Amino acid sequence: MSAPTGSSSTLSRRRPAGRKALLATLMLLVAVASAFPLVWMVLSSLKTTAESMQVPPVWIPRKPTLEAYEKVAGVVNVSRSMWNSLVIATVTTAGILITSMMAGYAFAKYSFPGRGLLFSALLATMFLPPIVTLIPLYRMVGSIGLNASLAGIIVPNLANAFGIFLMRQFIAGVPDDLIDAARMDGASELLILFKIVAPTVAPAIAALALFAFVYHWNSYLWPLTVLQGNADSYPIVISLSRLLSYNRGAMNTGLVMAGATLAVLPPLILFVFLQRFFVDSIVSSAVKG
Amino acid sequence: MTNGYRASAGIMLAPAVSLIGVFILLPMLLTVWLSFNDWSTQTPFSEAHFVGLANFHDIFGPTSVGRDFKGALVNTAIYTALSVAIILPLSVLFGLLVHQRDVGGGTLLRTVLFSTYMVPMIAVALVWSKLYSPSEGPFNQMLGLVGVGPQPWLSSPRSALISIVLLNVWQQVGYFTVLAIAGLTQIPGSLYEAATLDGANRTEQFRYITLPLLRRTLLFSAVIAIINAVQVFEPVALITQGGPVGSTNVLTYHIRRVGIERAQGGLGSAMAVMLMLSLIVAVCALFAIMNRKDDE
Numbered sequence: 001m002s003a004p005t006g007s008s009s010t011l012s013r014r015r016p017a018g019r020k021a022l023l024a025t026l027m028l029l030v031a032v033a034s035a036f037p038l039v040w041m042v043l044s045s046l047k048t049t050a051e052s053m054q055v056p057p058v059w060i061p062r063k064p065t066l067e068a069y070e071k072v073a074g075v076v077n078v079s080r081s082m083w084n085s086l087v088i089a090t091v092t093t094a095g096i097l098i099t100s101m102m103a104g105y106a107f108a109k110y111s112f113p114g115r116g117l118l119f120s121a122l123l124a125t126m127f128l129p130p131i132v133t134l135i136p137l138y139r140m141v142g143s144i145g146l147n148a149s150l151a152g153i154i155v156p157n158l159a160n161a162f163g164i165f166l167m168r169q170f171i172a173g174v175p176d177d178l179i180d181a182a183r184m185d186g187a188s189e190l191l192i193l194f195k196i197v198a199p200t201v202a203p204a205i206a207a208l209a210l211f212a213f214v215y216h217w218n219s220y221l222w223p224l225t226v227l228q229g230n231a232d233s234y235p236i237v238i239s240l241s242r243l244l245s246y247n248r249g250a251m252n253t254g255l256v257m258a259g260a261t262l263a264v265l266p267p268l269i270l271f272v273f274l275q276r277f278f279v280d281s282i283v284s285s286a287v288k289g
Numbered sequence: 290m291t292n293g294y295r296a297s298a299g300i301m302l303a304p305a306v307s308l309i310g311v312f313i314l315l316p317m318l319l320t321v322w323l324s325f326n327d328w329s330t331q332t333p334f335s336e337a338h339f340v341g342l343a344n345f346h347d348i349f350g351p352t353s354v355g356r357d358f359k360g361a362l363v364n365t366a367i368y369t370a371l372s373v374a375i376i377l378p379l380s381v382l383f384g385l386l387v388h389q390r391d392v393g394g395g396t397l398l399r400t401v402l403f404s405t406y407m408v409p410m411i412a413v414a415l416v417w418s419k420l421y422s423p424s425e426g427p428f429n430q431m432l433g434l435v436g437v438g439p440q441p442w443l444s445s446p447r448s449a450l451i452s453i454v455l456l457n458v459w460q461q462v463g464y465f466t467v468l469a470i471a472g473l474t475q476i477p478g479s480l481y482e483a484a485t486l487d488g489a490n491r492t493e494q495f496r497y498i499t500l501p502l503l504r505r506t507l508l509f510s511a512v513i514a515i516i517n518a519v520q521v522f523e524p525v526a527l528i529t530q531g532g533p534v535g536s537t538n539v540l541t542y543h544i545r546r547v548g549i550e551r552a553q554g555g556l557g558s559a560m561a562v563m564l565m566l567s568l569i570v571a572v573c574a575l576f577a578i579m580n581r582k583d584d585e
Contacts, residue, residue: 019391020391020392023386023389023391023392024392024394026386027386027392027394027395027398030383030386030398030402031397031398031401031402034401034402034405034459034462034463035401037405037413037416037417037420037459038404038405038408038416040416040420040427041412041415041416044419055425056430057425057427057430098304099304099305099308100305102300102301102302102304102305103301103302103304103305103306105301106297106298106301106302110294110295110297110298110301112294112295112298118302118306121314122305122306122309125309125313125314125317127512127516128313128317128565129516129519129520129541129564129565129568130520131520131522131540131541131544131545131561131564132317132320132561132562132564132565133312133313133316133317133320134316134544134545134548134549134561135316135320135323135330135544135548135549135554135557135558135561136315136316136319136320136323136334136554136558137312137316138330138549139330139333139334139554140312140315140316140319143333155312156308156312157312158304158308159304159305159308159309160309161309164305189294189297189300189301190300193301214407217409218407218408218409218410220409220410220411220522220523220526221522221523221541221545224526225545225549236411237409237410237411238411240411240412240415241411241414241527243415244414244415244418244527244528247415247418247419247422249425250425253419253425256415256419257415257416257419259415260411260412260415260416261412263409263411263412263415264407264408264409264412267407267408267409268404268407268408270407271403271404271407272400272404275400275403275404278403279399279403279467282464282467282468282471283467283468283470283471
């Protein structure tokens with residue numbers, strides 16, 4: 001142990017091979033247990049009805065088929081619901097990005113009276129369970145005529161404390177000199193924020209965008225409450241709840257799992273390609289906090 | 290830090306502050322106010338009339354309103370305790386598996402674990418209600434292979450709540466694993482080297498280095514896990530509707546049923562206030578325990 005770094009490799013050489021085998025087995029077990037439900041979901045969605053009902057069960061479909069996916073379209077208006085989800089998640093995310101960057105910039109780069117207090121008050125709302133505000137919010141949104149509409153889902157969510165917190169953390173690291181130089185050139189504050197500060201914190205903006213998109217793609221309680229059964233405006237996660245009534249008996253397993261797969265795909269695809277940003281932003285929210 | 294930009298600060302803060310003020314802080318205050326009022330959710334706020342503590346008497350009283358609420362409170366407490374007790378140790382174990390460098394594949398394991406966190410609850414509900422199915426569900430089939438008889442899972446009042454806990458653990462443990470990894474990467478490797486030189490074995494190193502230095506991370510994880518757990522709504526709304534015989538009737542589900550579906554806004558608000566107070570007490574208790582450990 002001469003060098004202070006590279007210790008783990010030195011340690012591992014001293015460790016018996018059995019230990020490595022044990023570690024590898026444990027990791028494999030955890031991975032399999034974690035992946036099993038989703039793998040089973042996709043496999044089941046590709047089975048024929050006959051295969052779904054077979055006893056003992058067929059785990060891997062012999063001839064994968066997409067017929068179950070066609071059946072989903074007969075039960076749920078998939079394209080309409082997907083469009084609604086896309087509108088809700090995209091518009092909400094855009095709003096959160098703008099409001100969070102502006103407020104994050106103000107908290108990071110201006111000093112004004114009551115700054116600490118205001119920031120703490122906003123931050124506290126991050127820990128407030130949505131059910132605590134649900135009943136009056138439902139009434140408020142109804143009384144301004146936004147219930148049963150996509151706007152009613154979107155408008156109350158256009159700003160949140162997590163976004164402000166994340167943006168403040170990262171914008172605080174942008175050198176003041178950069179901002180002062182732009183001010184000398186006569187740039188307005190908004191222009192400085194979006195043209196000069198934003199590009200330097202692009203990874204954080206990407207992380208926030210992904211988080212917000214997936215969160216609002218998946219959100220259920222508020223849309224369910226505000227839409228009051230207006231099925232035309234249902235996002236996919238609410239439309240698909242119809243499939244729950246098909247979940248008795250093995251006959252419709254393929255149909256149900258095809259629906260579940262459709263709901264999972266958009267957030268999971270985003271995650272697979274961009275997981276680095278997700279992980280980084282979680283770590284920064286925990287460590288830097 | 291720049292002075293003399295107060296007008297700009299106002300403009301920059303206005304959108305976020307007014308949105309959060311109107312759509313979060315104002316309704317929160319309204320919830321507190323409504324909890325002291327008799328009010329139907331279908332009427333304007335002006336219809337509310339003050340009844341003092343009557344709502345709180347009702348929700349803790351001997352009638353069915355009180356029984357249901359107290360049941361939901363107990364279910365939520367059990368649910369929260371179980372979630373935290375299962376998630377935290379697993380997140381540390383999985384974090385160690387991802388963080389170690391002796392066997393490859395740690396990053397892949399992290400990806401697999403964290404991917405479930407992206408899955409919308411409707412998909413979790415659709416898949417898990419099938420996995421749990423007593424007759425043709427894969428869980429019971431696999432148990433059969435190792436000679437264990439079929440379990441009732443969601444269909445028995447004794448096992449329904451823990452079944453919901455388990456599906457939530459599956460969905461969320463990856464998030465907490467990432468937090469644990471973040472904590473582990475901050476522990477200086479030199480500490481382990483020194484301990485090894487002093488002859489400490491792996492168990493001792495875990496007990497005297499890893500766990501103490503993970504305390505901040507674990508506290509943060511516990512707070513988040515508690516906040517998540519008291520909010521559990523979707524699996525209950527989608528799969529069990531609070532049953533069988535009220536065994537999965539948790540607070541968020543119950544409050545929405547009373548306050549929105551039955552339109553008893555005052556009663557629902559009083560329950561929401563109790564939920565908020567319970568959460569504050571739980572989090573403060575957690576901090577107090579951690580601080581006492583600090584003093585030791």
